[in-house]
Amino acid sequence: MNINLNISSFVNEPNFNSISPDKIYDTLIIGGGPAGLTAAVYCMRKGMKTALVLKKAGGQVAETASIENYPGYSYIDGNDLTLKFREQVMQFGIDYAENVSAERIIQGNVKKTLLDNGSAVSSKSIIIATGKKWKKLNIPGEERLINRGVAYCSICDGPLFAGKKVAVAGGGNSGVQAAIDLAKIASVVYLIQHRDRLKADEILVNSLKKFSNVEYLLGHEIREIHGEKEVEKITVENLSGNSSFEIPLNGVFVEIGMIPNTGFLNDVLKLNAFNEIPVDHLCRTEAAGVFAAGDVTDVRYKQIIVAAGEGAKAALSAYDYINFEFV
Amino acid sequence: MNINLNISSFVNEPNFNSISPDKIYDTLIIGGGPAGLTAAVYCMRKGMKTALVLKKAGGQVAETASIENYPGYSYIDGNDLTLKFREQVMQFGIDYAENVSAERIIQGNVKKTLLDNGSAVSSKSIIIATGKKWKKLNIPGEERLINRGVAYCSICDGPLFAGKKVAVAGGGNSGVQAAIDLAKIASVVYLIQHRDRLKADEILVNSLKKFSNVEYLLGHEIREIHGEKEVEKITVENLSGNSSFEIPLNGVFVEIGMIPNTGFLNDVLKLNAFNEIPVDHLCRTEAAGVFAAGDVTDVRYKQIIVAAGEGAKAALSAYDYINFEFV
Numbered sequence: 001m002n003i004n005l006n007i008s009s010f011v012n013e014p015n016f017n018s019i020s021p022d023k024i025y026d027t028l029i030i031g032g033g034p035a036g037l038t039a040a041v042y043c044m045r046k047g048m049k050t051a052l053v054l055k056k057a058g059g060q061v062a063e064t065a066s067i068e069n070y071p072g073y074s075y076i077d078g079n080d081l082t083l084k085f086r087e088q089v090m091q092f093g094i095d096y097a098e099n100v101s102a103e104r105i106i107q108g109n110v111k112k113t114l115l116d117n118g119s120a121v122s123s124k125s126i127i128i129a130t131g132k133k134w135k136k137l138n139i140p141g142e143e144r145l146i147n148r149g150v151a152y153c154s155i156c157d158g159p160l161f162a163g164k165k166v167a168v169a170g171g172g173n174s175g176v177q178a179a180i181d182l183a184k185i186a187s188v189v190y191l192i193q194h195r196d197r198l199k200a201d202e203i204l205v206n207s208l209k210k211f212s213n214v215e216y217l218l219g220h221e222i223r224e225i226h227g228e229k230e231v232e233k234i235t236v237e238n239l240s241g242n243s244s245f246e247i248p249l250n251g252v253f254v255e256i257g258m259i260p261n262t263g264f265l266n267d268v269l270k271l272n273a274f275n276e277i278p279v280d281h282l283c284r285t286e287a288a289g290v291f292a293a294g295d296v297t298d299v300r301y302k303q304i305i306v307a308a309g310e311g312a313k314a315a316l317s318a319y320d321y322i323n324f325e326f327v
Numbered sequence: 328m329n330i331n332l333n334i335s336s337f338v339n340e341p342n343f344n345s346i347s348p349d350k351i352y353d354t355l356i357i358g359g360g361p362a363g364l365t366a367a368v369y370c371m372r373k374g375m376k377t378a379l380v381l382k383k384a385g386g387q388v389a390e391t392a393s394i395e396n397y398p399g400y401s402y403i404d405g406n407d408l409t410l411k412f413r414e415q416v417m418q419f420g421i422d423y424a425e426n427v428s429a430e431r432i433i434q435g436n437v438k439k440t441l442l443d444n445g446s447a448v449s450s451k452s453i454i455i456a457t458g459k460k461w462k463k464l465n466i467p468g469e470e471r472l473i474n475r476g477v478a479y480c481s482i483c484d485g486p487l488f489a490g491k492k493v494a495v496a497g498g499g500n501s502g503v504q505a506a507i508d509l510a511k512i513a514s515v516v517y518l519i520q521h522r523d524r525l526k527a528d529e530i531l532v533n534s535l536k537k538f539s540n541v542e543y544l545l546g547h548e549i550r551e552i553h554g555e556k557e558v559e560k561i562t563v564e565n566l567s568g569n570s571s572f573e574i575p576l577n578g579v580f581v582e583i584g585m586i587p588n589t590g591f592l593n594d595v596l597k598l599n600a601f602n603e604i605p606v607d608h609l610c611r612t613e614a615a616g617v618f619a620a621g622d623v624t625d626v627r628y629k630q631i632i633v634a635a636g637e638g639a640k641a642a643l644s645a646y647d648y649i650n651f652e653f654v
Contacts, residue, residue: 038398038632045396047529069372071365071635072399072408074415081399088401202374281608281626299608301643305365308398309636316628 019095024110024122025051027318030102031129031261033059034304035294037085038311039127039318044092046319051121052089052096053113058082059131060258060295061304065155065181070304078155081304102130102264107287109327124326125318128265128277128285128292129311132258132302137169141225142254149231149251154178161186161251167234168192169222170255176200176208178255183211190247192217194239225252260296272298283314289326291318346422351437351449352378354645357429358456358588360386361631362621364412365638366454366645371419373646378448379416379423380440385409386458387585387622388631392482392508397631405482408631428588429457432595434614436654451653452645455592455604455612455619456638459585459629464496468552469581476558476578481505488513488578494561495519496549497582503527503535505582510538517574519544521566552579587623599625610641616653618645 029039032054043050056062064078073081097115105126106112113121134152136142142150151157154168158181166186168179171193177200179191189211191198196219198205208214217236223244224235231252237244260276262269269285272278277285277292279299285292293314294307356366359381370377383389391405400408424442432453433439440448461479463469469477478484481495485508493513495506498520504527506518516538518525523546525532535541544563550571551562558579564571587603589596596612599605604612604619606626612619620641621634 034398041396041398045528045530069368070399071361071368071415072397072411074411074418084399084401088398091401201372203372279608281606299640301640303639303643305639306636309633312630312632313626313628316630
């Protein structure tokens with residue numbers, strides 16, 4: 001479920017063209033989050049022949065309500081920031097395909113990227129900015145009850161739980177941010193974290209503490225999600241006491257982080273232990289002509305401003321590659 | 328000369344405190360450009376005890392007229408963006424000192440930074456974001472005629488040359504951007520570049536070509552700047568012909584790049600051949616607890632968005648250092 005469909009689509013924009021199967025692009029950008037869209041602006045300004053394939057403009061940003069740490073905006077919501085990033089790309093007549101994922105890259109001097117819509121893109125360089133997707137708990141009931149009470153995006157799905165009881169699994173920044181969002185909407189929020197402390201930013205933890213309808217279950221883990229047609233209750237284990245108990249509720253938000261979208265890269269790049277793409281300080285990967293930026297890389301800090309900065313670097317590295325290394 | 332004094336000063340802000348000589352800060356940020364100010368936002372949000380010393384808020388951004396490649400703003404001028412960065416820091420009660428430079432860092436578990444106002448700051452970590460300063464031509468007449476026709480910041484000083492003849496030395500992005508700015512103001516702009524082509528972004532070169540009052544002297548170099556009290560003419564050499572000639576004019580803008588402000592670091596860090604600070608992809612330097620971000624580093628691409636992203640990374644790296652490495 002996504003409340004942002006109204007702004008996230010590039011389709012029907014007069015300024016956008018289809019990707020040509022016959023062209024050899026200077027660069028193909030895969031991904032439409034802050035890293036990919038910033039890379040697009042930089043490539044187009046450099047006059048590079050640029051193709052952009054993306055699933056959805058904005059990426060995770062489009063799923064974020066309040067952003068207070070993007071320099072230049074003391075406060076902006078994710079929809080608005082996505083719109084602004086998008087407008088900036090739209091100034092240029094970029095070749096693009098939307099609702100599309102890469103399936104495989106065939107390395108070579110000119111690289112060929114196969115897409116899941118059956119087409120292929122040829123390019124001298126590639127910028128991978130495919131981001132991450134939600135991590136799952138992998139417990140009984142989770143998969144079966146997705147979109148029937150089990151959710152991952154508090155911004156998208158939170159409003160469905162007005163006045164209801166929900167649990168948030170995870171005490172990092174995403175967990176605490178989700179709990180804050182949900183505390184404004186739900187009647188009770190159970191924040192469940194296997195560690196004995198919250199590891200989110202102090203400023204977020206302090207914000208959360210202002211809500212009286214949040215119950216903290218530190219040192220606890222959800223073991224099972226129950227429900228016939230919808231979520232009805234969860235089984236929670238107390239890790240220190242080895243005891244478990246049930247909580248009746250309506251929703252479970254799984255906020256334990258993300259995994260990188262790197263499944264299509266097996267042939268091309270060695271990934272790190274977290275399946276992220278190792279990059280150097282100029283966003284170069286181990287493969288000549290392949291660059292990566294944003295949450296998909298081993299840059300530890302998953303922040304919008306970091307992804308945007310890395311997107312610019314990847315674009316300029318690709319530009320230098322085309323001009324000084326590509327033969 | 329600086330037309331931005333109205334917004335660049337932190338002084339007299341109720342939300343700002345003096346730096347205490349008795350505190351041991353978690354981090355000291357040196358520099359007030361996009362890297363330093365972004366680092367400040369991230370450190371404060373993490374609840375770190377943070378000190379900020381800077382010469383001038385905004386750094387080079389405050390000297391830039393039109394910015395079209397900062398994601399989130401299709402167009403913004405440097406003054407406005409500086410103001411927005413600054414507001415975002417101002418939300419927090421940060422300890423700061425302005426109009427101040429670092430003179431020396433004494434390494435150690437707790438580091439001591441000596442400032443040119445005679446005071447010292449103790450901190451567990453340091454984030455260096457001191458940026459760069461204008462590079463000089465080092466030719467006869469340049470030093471003597473600074474502010475008397477020789478200028479480095481077209482945004483700051485361009486308006487003084489309305490209807491006059493000026494030369495711009497440099498055909499990279501800063502040279503071409505300066506020529507664009509000046510073509511709107513001056514009667515004639517001579518763009519002088521030692522290479523036989525402009526190496527600026529295509530989009531900038533195309534913008535410049537719209538002006539009919541720009542004369543291109545590619546493969547040329549300025550050899551001397553002449554004038555009694557003010558700039559009167561320059562001697563230009565044609566590099567291919569080994570001939571030289573004079574051009575009468577009123578101003579010379581030197582736009583050949585910048586050199587990093589790293590003179591105070593001799594004791595602490597090894598610098599690269601350009602006197603930049605080598606960093607890894609997490610903005611760590613070779614010295615434990617010392618981080619660097621922005622134009623002062625060996626990240627090749629000197630862009631506002633890159634500097635801001637690196638500032639966030641340096642802050643989060645410093646936070647991790649304090650929590651997991653500092654003893």
